[in-house]
Amino acid sequence: MSIRKYSYRFLRLFYPVARPGVRFARKYYAYYRQLNLDGFYNSWAIAKQNVCFVETKFSYKPLISIVVPVFNPSSRHFVEMVYSVINQHYDNWELVLVNASAKKSARALTEECALIDDRIKIINLEDNLGISDNTNAGINQSQGEFIAFVDHDDLLHPCALHSVVAKMQGSSKPDLIYTDEDKVSDDSDQRFNPHFKPDWSPDLLENVNYINHLSIIRKDLIIKVGGLQSAHNGAQDYDLLWRVIDEYNPIISHVSQVLYSWRASKHSTARDIQSKKYIFNAGVRTLKEHIKRKKIPAKVINIDGKPGFYKLIYEPVDFSIVIGEVSLSMEEICAKWLTKLLKISKFDGKSIELVIGDWYKKFENNILKGIEVKYIDSGTQSYWQEASRIVSKPVAVCFKVAALPKTNHGLARLAATAAYRLHDAVSPILVNTGNIILDSGIVNYEYLPRMLFEGFKYGINTNSGNTDWARNVDDLTTKVVALTKEKLLALANASEHSYDSATKISTIAPKTKADNSRFVIWAHSVFDYKGLLKPYDDVYYFNSQLSFLPTMVTLTDNWEDDYVREKEL
Amino acid sequence: MSEKKNFKISYIVVGWNNLKLLNDCFISIQQQQSVEKTIYYVDNDSKDESVDFVRTHFPEVIVLPQAINTGFAKGNNIAIEEIMKDSTVDYIGLLNTDARLTPDWSQMILSLAAHKPKGACFQGTNLDYYNHNIIDSTHIYVSHNGQGTQGHWRHYDISELGPKKIFGVNAAACLISRKFVEAQPFGSKLFDEAFFMYLEDVDLAARSTIMGWDNYLVSGARAYHMGSASSGKNPSFSLYMTFRNNNALLFKNFSIKENIRITPKLIRGDIDTIKTLHRRGQNKAIRAVIKGRALGILRLPLYVGKRHKVFKNRHIDSDYLWLLMRMGY
Numbered sequence: 001m002s003i004r005k006y007s008y009r010f011l012r013l014f015y016p017v018a019r020p021g022v023r024f025a026r027k028y029y030a031y032y033r034q035l036n037l038d039g040f041y042n043s044w045a046i047a048k049q050n051v052c053f054v055e056t057k058f059s060y061k062p063l064i065s066i067v068v069p070v071f072n073p074s075s076r077h078f079v080e081m082v083y084s085v086i087n088q089h090y091d092n093w094e095l096v097l098v099n100a101s102a103k104k105s106a107r108a109l110t111e112e113c114a115l116i117d118d119r120i121k122i123i124n125l126e127d128n129l130g131i132s133d134n135t136n137a138g139i140n141q142s143q144g145e146f147i148a149f150v151d152h153d154d155l156l157h158p159c160a161l162h163s164v165v166a167k168m169q170g171s172s173k174p175d176l177i178y179t180d181e182d183k184v185s186d187d188s189d190q191r192f193n194p195h196f197k198p199d200w201s202p203d204l205l206e207n208v209n210y211i212n213h214l215s216i217i218r219k220d221l222i223i224k225v226g227g228l229q230s231a232h233n234g235a236q237d238y239d240l241l242w243r244v245i246d247e248y249n250p251i252i253s254h255v256s257q258v259l260y261s262w263r264a265s266k267h268s269t270a271r272d273i274q275s276k277k278y279i280f281n282a283g284v285r286t287l288k289e290h291i292k293r294k295k296i297p298a299k300v301i302n303i304d305g306k307p308g309f310y311k312l313i314y315e316p317v318d319f320s321i322v323i324g325e326v327s328l329s330m331e332e333i334c335a336k337w338l339t340k341l342l343k344i345s346k347f348d349g350k351s352i353e354l355v356i357g358d359w360y361k362k363f364e365n366n367i368l369k370g371i372e373v374k375y376i377d378s379g380t381q382s383y384w385q386e387a388s389r390i391v392s393k394p395v396a397v398c399f400k401v402a403a404l405p406k407t408n409h410g411l412a413r414l415a416a417t418a419a420y421r422l423h424d425a426v427s428p429i430l431v432n433t434g435n436i437i438l439d440s441g442i443v444n445y446e447y448l449p450r451m452l453f454e455g456f457k458y459g460i461n462t463n464s465g466n467t468d469w470a471r472n473v474d475d476l477t478t479k480v481v482a483l484t485k486e487k488l489l490a491l492a493n494a495s496e497h498s499y500d501s502a503t504k505i506s507t508i509a510p511k512t513k514a515d516n517s518r519f520v521i522w523a524h525s526v527f528d529y530k531g532l533l534k535p536y537d538d539v540y541y542f543n544s545q546l547s548f549l550p551t552m553v554t555l556t557d558n559w560e561d562d563y564v565r566e567k568e569l
Numbered sequence: 570m571s572e573k574k575n576f577k578i579s580y581i582v583v584g585w586n587n588l589k590l591l592n593d594c595f596i597s598i599q600q601q602q603s604v605e606k607t608i609y610y611v612d613n614d615s616k617d618e619s620v621d622f623v624r625t626h627f628p629e630v631i632v633l634p635q636a637i638n639t640g641f642a643k644g645n646n647i648a649i650e651e652i653m654k655d656s657t658v659d660y661i662g663l664l665n666t667d668a669r670l671t672p673d674w675s676q677m678i679l680s681l682a683a684h685k686p687k688g689a690c691f692q693g694t695n696l697d698y699y700n701h702n703i704i705d706s707t708h709i710y711v712s713h714n715g716q717g718t719q720g721h722w723r724h725y726d727i728s729e730l731g732p733k734k735i736f737g738v739n740a741a742a743c744l745i746s747r748k749f750v751e752a753q754p755f756g757s758k759l760f761d762e763a764f765f766m767y768l769e770d771v772d773l774a775a776r777s778t779i780m781g782w783d784n785y786l787v788s789g790a791r792a793y794h795m796g797s798a799s800s801g802k803n804p805s806f807s808l809y810m811t812f813r814n815n816n817a818l819l820f821k822n823f824s825i826k827e828n829i830r831i832t833p834k835l836i837r838g839d840i841d842t843i844k845t846l847h848r849r850g851q852n853k854a855i856r857a858v859i860k861g862r863a864l865g866i867l868r869l870p871l872y873v874g875k876r877h878k879v880f881k882n883r884h885i886d887s888d889y890l891w892l893l894m895r896m897g898y
Contacts, residue, residue: 052731076889086783087898089731115687116783158731188892 041463045182045191045258052089052159053257054166061092062168064161064216065144069098069134070152072106077153077263080188082113082120085150090161095120098138100128132228132236139219139227148216149237153263155184156214160259164216167253175218175250176241178211184261191261196464198443200252202245202422203520204471206287208309209238214260217241221248232286234279239286246293280307287312296420309469311524312417316348319395319415319482322355322387325500327534334533335363337402342368346408353393357383384499388485388492395419397482398499403430403527410525417522418482424517425505426482428525429467431458438529441473441521442504449475449504458526468526472518475506480527576679577605578744579652580662583644585613587666588622590795595627597669598662604675607658609633609651611644641740642760642769649750650757658747665741667795669698677790678744681732689749689782690773692738693790705794707786709774710736710897714834715819717771717811720897733786736897737774742792749782754878761817763871767807768814775822778893781884786898805857812839812861813868821872822879827887 066085070078085095099110099122107124114122123141125134139147148164150156164177182194197210204210215237225243232239244250280302287300287310297315321341326334338356351370358375367373380386388396395415405411410428418426430439435458442449453467460467478499483491492499494508502508505519580598584591591610598608608627612620612634620634633647645663652658660682662675671693678691697703708720719739750759760769777784819828819835839862846854 076886076892079886079889080892083734087731087733091731112781116685118684118686158733162731187888 041182041194042191045194048258049191050158053163054159056166056169058165058169060169060173061090061165062145063143064090064093064146064148064165065096065139065142065219066093066148066150066156067096067098067135067138067142068150068152069131069138070101070106070110071128071131071134072101072103073109073152075106075109078106078109080155081150081153082116084156084158086117087158088156088161089159090165093119093161094142094144096123096138096142097121098123098125098134100125100134102128130230130233132230132233135236136227139222142219144219146216147219147222148214150214150260151263154213155188155261155263157257157259157261159257160214163255163257163259164214167255172251174253175221175248176215176244177253177255178215179213179255179259180257181213181260181262182258183264185264192264193461194258194463196256196258197254198464198471199254199256201472203518204465204469205241205245206290206310206312207469207471207523208466209235209241209283210465210469211241212237213262215241217244218250221250224248232282235282235286238283239289242286242290243293246290283308283310298420309466311470313413314416314420316350316412316416317395317419318351318353318393319397319412319419320353320355320391320393320485321411322391322396322398322488323357323360323533324398324400325383325534326357326359328359330533331359331363334402335360335366337404337530339363339366341404341411342371344408345405345411347412348409350412351393353391355387355390355396382492382498382500384492388489388499391485391488394485395482396485396488397480398478398488399480399533401430401479401532402530403428403480404530406431406526406528410527414482414522414525417520417525418484422517423520425476425487426520426522427476428480428527429458429521429523430479430527430529432529435459435526437467439477439479440467440523441471441519442475442477444474452521468523470523471521473521474519475504476519476521477504478502479529481505482522575603575605576659576683577607577657578660578662578675578679579607579609579648579655579658580664581609581611581645581648581652582664582666583611583613583641583648584615584619584666585638586615586617586619588615588617588619590666591619591622592626593669594664594666595623595630597672598664599627600672601670601675602672604679606662606675607631607652607655609648611635611639611648613638613640613644640762640765642764642766643762645740645760646758646762649759653747653750653757660747661745661750663740663743663745665794667698668695668742669793670742671791671793674742674790674792675744678787681785681787682744682746685783685785686748687781687783688746688785689777690738690743690745690784691787692735692743692785693787693792695739695742695792695794698793698795701793705796706739706741707788708733708735708737708784708897709739709771711771711775711818711823711894712897713831713891713894714838715815715831716835716838717768717815717818718897731788733788733898735784735786736778736893737771737784738786739794740770740773741794741796749777752780752782752882754882755875761821761875763868764814764817765810767810768818772814772818772821775818776879779822779879779885779890780882804851805854808854809857809861812858813865816862816865816869817872820869821876824880824887827890830891 097110097113097120099107101107101110111122113120121141123137125137167174167177180196182191184191198204221244225247228236228240284300284302291298291300298312301311301313303309303311353372353374355374355376358378361375374390376383376386376390395418397411397415414426414428417423427441429437432438437453437456437458440453443452452473456462456467458467491508499508582594608630610623610630610632612632614635614637620632623630623632649661652661674693678693682688682691694707695705697705702725704721704724706719706722710718710720712718750757753759759773761772764772774784819831842858843855
């Protein structure tokens, strides 16, 4: 006992010496925790850090100018960036360093880079003109057919330009190419937070600048739109992308490889997106100009608590709510659900029409004032054909399952989004108890259709982006879909399959989708899934995929218990 | 520099009792395409007929016979001193007697080197002479545990494309730019003669990187290397020299802060080496390791002046150097 006591006293002597060490260790540990390091991804990325993804020899080898505005960089990060360009497998490039550093040492460091390779050009600016004008100075001096934008402390994968040029071979030459990206820690030891991006998704770009890095744009398009605009500093790249896309409708291509690593240094946006709030106001301005140019009937808002993410609110429209077939035993519960749906929804003074089976006549008293009801004859052969004929409003929100919007405006905004001429069909995200996503559209991945984000929690960040980003998908399920009247008519009367039995939109009538129209998952409208309106017996007994069963529950009496309405954004 | 089309390369081969290897070695140099070239052969007092053989079969080779075995470092320095007198030479090519070049080796490297005003040393992918699917080295570097390390040694993946900035080149087959030799703080003495043999190329690699020059790997250029042709019969000798020179390498080129970072890993590495040798029953080799380390420490005062000169020319960010020491690129 006494030995332990004395040894304790002896050790206490070292506390003053050890304390700074312990504090440092805690701080260091906290720093790493903040970065949300992903060991699995890191080892995967490290294994791929020198891999060449394409082996072809090219017939078309355009000169690519990598434009880097340099402003007081950390010497080590800057040198790493320069050598990541030097190490490119593709050799027809030039690196244009726009030297606007205020520090003498940083200026000297940039100037020395000219000695590393004769393809490095240095442009010395006397004053720092801001990121946009600095970059413009670089673009004007560059010789390349394409411009790649790189930040002064980020890293390119050695195969970055090589993979991009591989996409340019063939007859249709893309004008804008973007790649996936991840983040790299200060000491370049760890790779984390990868973003595996979708192919060109305009609705997602209206939500967040997902293209970001690495983006390579044809130089003449940049010159034609007048380069970057200093009025949009902070979101200058977002603004440039939208102007190029809006005005010249370029061919856009996506390289699905992580070819760019964003430095997550202390003050970089990559690490702490909150640290640069001015960026997000610039982003809203950018989007406002975009919707003005494209005459999109919508307004833009910055999502509170989620800087960098924006939301388009389309102008409210008159719409019909079309309720699918309801089985006899479900009628009472279904009427309750419908009452709740209409009660909680706000329609912004627009006129609403309810199209429903004639079983609902006995619940007619529940209907709110001002809602017009149209009945579908129960004896009809084809329910949805009949429904599409009756609908009189420009947009129809079709329910095949019982679901309640989490927000008051969820239903009306879903309908408003579907009214936009380029939207082919729009679905909300359907979530289960605990905000677990049941349905957020279907994407084709490796030649197979897959349910996007099924089983993920709504609102979390995944390697394929956040689950609450509105985006374009390859297909939609028919659970809850908002369509224009014409499209509903076309789908319901498609000859091959009927809307009654179809589970996916594209199987009914793929030809209704015009070239530039798109399927949209409108993630700003989240619907709580409550159950089927018409249970299919065969689903229960003959579905070999048993894991699918729990999601296909019937609407039951206790549907109200777990319904929690969320604050309107 | 990039406008010049025909570069002149002087190749140096240093030999010591390697008569059987010389023929193929010189032929592979003669076959180099599209370059103007001179060849120097430094003979380190070979007991076989090397000098006569070269003079008879390769009359265009300039032979520099030495009265004693000067070692790899001094042998090369002697030839470099000769070459530097000729102002038309742009690059110096070093080739071991046991290495062979593919005919486009020089051409491929020069096509990259032409773009690099600050390029010091260049190498291609060195493959195993006996099995061309295995890498002998792609670069060399001083790792975090202070050891001179061959990059990708015995790796099977030879598919890497593109040039790469590396820590340093393997002197078995490499090209060194004239400008870099001229920028040396030690005159034309490119290699440290006090090293005699082993790690002199790692020392050169460390020095070039620390002075802010760039070394490059040109993956497409291929050379084939046997390895340890001169000292292969005596592993204890090579271990002794390696450990002796390792101390000098670290003391000469690295700052105190960097050495403090390296030392714990260095000690751990030494203990592991001794344990491995003990398990194999190579007690003679263990003695060589300990002797090498101990004598290496005693010899450090020899390098004080050289360290001073290197540090006068030091031009690298310490953190970036540490990053390069992780993988060698």
